[in-house]
Amino acid sequence: MNTTYTNYASDEDVALLSPSDVGPLFPDDQLIAAGTDGSFDPSDRWTLHSSSVTFTDSGLCPGHVVRLIAPVERFRSPGALFGVAEVAAHSVKLRRLGMASGLGEPVAPPEGLTNVSFLIMTLDPQISQASREVDALLGIRTTSPSLPGLDGISLRDAVVRLVLARRYAAITRDGDTAFATRARLFEASFERLMTRLIISENLIHPDRIPRLGTRLIR
The missing domain is CATH 2.40.30 (Elongation Factor Tu (Ef-tu); domain 3)
Structure with missing residues (x-):
């Protein structure tokens, strides 16, 4: 059984989207x-x-x-x-x-x-987790995406948005409410992107997309 997953994004991809918040976004213990x-x-x-x-x-x-x-x-x-x-x-x-x-x-x-x-x-652990979950949602589960029309840029963008939504939400739970709006914005952006990917590629039925607030942001 293949248990190796591709990381679809990097720390640099995350930093490019939220450069001013790299300090708090990257956990001190990483x-x-x-x-x-x-x-x-x-x-x-x-x-x-x-x-x-x-x-x-x-x-x-x-x-x-x-x-x-x-x-x-x-x-x-x-x-x-x-x-x-x-x-x-x-x-x-x-x-x-x-x-x-x-x-x-x-x-x-x-x-x-x-x-x-x-x-x-580094956010390597969070990026790896997000990559695995995007794999599961899109039905990829391989080291090399082979689904027609599915490109690395879309996968990267989805993973970056999921990581940022989770990190902003985690910082908000720790008492810093300034990032709550950003958490919601990236959560919504991730959902829109995943919905578009799933519908455009006919990968799975759109009803199978979980709400981030109930499952993916934790």
Whole structure:
């Protein structure tokens, strides 16, 4: 029996849709790596170096998001977000979110940068769970979607919206009501997208779509 599932989205996909909320959205106990000794050489203003962190041992890989939080005069609160282009033992080449490596303004100024503080959190567990549930709702349950007309972009968008709806709802339950509206917006967006996918592909009867408030958001 095949029990391996494809993750249809990444941390970067989530960050692109809600960049200003990455701090609270990513749980504190899902830390990949952190440091205060980061630096950028003038000769390579895209590559973050850290002697205290072994990035390859931490599991860092493309799809994760690096948040630079200091020096604050360079990276204003809540920090600057970057995607991962390449990973080495004590360095990680960054890129602008959603952009190819090397495009846009480099991370560091021409003279380089030292005393850089960074955080790398992940939503991998939530993304995996959401991917499995989208699989189940669409009747895929394989490592490679084979249903006609079903594309990876739609699956990615569905998973991102489900993850965000759940995370905003969880933060709201913890006492922060500011995110309640966002939870409802992403919940409704996920339902609309799934309804469209199910009806357009004739995968299952629309009546089988569960209400998020009663089943999927928990």
